[in-house]
Amino acid sequence: MPTRYQPRHRAERPSPVRRAVGAGVGTGVATAVVAGSVAAAPATAAGHDGSTTRQDRIEQGLQVVRNQTGDPYAYGADGPDRFDCSGLVYYAFRKVGFDHVPRTSEDQARHMNRLEDRGDLRPGDFVFFYDGAATAENVYHVGVFAGWKDGHRVILHSPSEGKDVGRDPIWDDDWFGGTLRGLG
Secondary structure, three states, X not given: OOOOOOOOOOOOOOOOOOEOOOOOOOOOEXXXXXXXXXXXXXXXXXXXXXXXXHHHHXXXXXXXXXXXXXXXXXXXXXXXXXXOHHHHHHHHHHHOOOOOOOOOHHHHHHHOEEEOOHHHOOOOOEEEEEOOOOOHHHXXXXXXXXXXXXXXXXEEEOOOOOOEOEEEEOOOOOEEEEEOOOOO
């Protein structure tokens, strides 16, 4: 059995995991696998008044995460050039205007709309890994869904000490998806 990354501490908050987002509601992204690489294209443009849409900001957040590829892991770090897993999510999505994204993976899991169906996962959504029951309190790691490669879901994340921000296939079946789609 592979060794899992384990955080050194867990914040304790009694609030339940938020659940929402029906199948395909407000997804706005099309994904394709081209010659073994992952590609995501926006399905919608900016708002009618030229403003940036929520989906645009999600795609921009994913691009910020991509731009951090190669940056080193550092426990408790949230950028701009060193990250732990939740610090990467915090940095990238706050940078594009999601000011309400919490700092820890446990609180992020609590905050996001939970995707009940893994088929609803879209690039820019989140993958929360857990031990035990599939609850925010049991989350130990977070990554950002980047698409598919060779038939496997792929995340961008800051994995653990001694490793850099990068892309990996999802290695475990104990995970659930979360999204900023639909959050006000």
